[in-house]
Amino acid sequence: MPESGSPKSALELALEKLDAQDEFAVQKLTGEQKEQIAEIRRKYQARIADQEISFQAKIRQALSEGELDKVDQLQSNLKSEKERSEEEMERAVQKVKQSGKGLSE
Numbered sequence: 001m002p003e004s005g006s007p008k009s010a011l012e013l014a015l016e017k018l019d020a021q022d023e024f025a026v027q028k029l030t031g032e033q034k035e036q037i038a039e040i041r042r043k044y045q046a047r048i049a050d051q052e053i054s055f056q057a058k059i060r061q062a063l064s065e066g067e068l069d070k071v072d073q074l075q076s077n078l079k080s081e082k083e084r085s086e087e088e089m090e091r092a093v094q095k096v097k098q099s100g101k102g103l104s105e
Contacts, residue, residue, distance in 0.1 A: 029097065036096045044089035051081050 008016075029037070055078040062070040 033096055037093050040092045048082055048085050
């Protein structure tokens with residue numbers, strides 16, 4: 001940081017401008033919020049792992065039966081389910097960050 005009275009660097013000016021805009025302001029999370037976010041992430045990561053295990057079993061079964069079209073469909077479904085769960089997780093995390101409230105589920 002420059003001493004008082006000395007000119008600010010372009011970087012310092014840019015950072016001040018970003019801080020002035022709400023959407024770019026650095027958000028401080030409370031310890032409770034951090035715990036809630038960690039719990040949300042654990043919950044959704046466990047859900048994703050369960051989905052992967054379930055789909056992998058179905059994929060192995062389809063492979064053993066020679067149903068390659070079914071394998072492709074199952075892989076596509078797994079990808080969609082995983083993406084959906086990740087999006088839900090991020091929405092839940094954002095809700096905690098924005099509201100500062102506890103878990104809603």
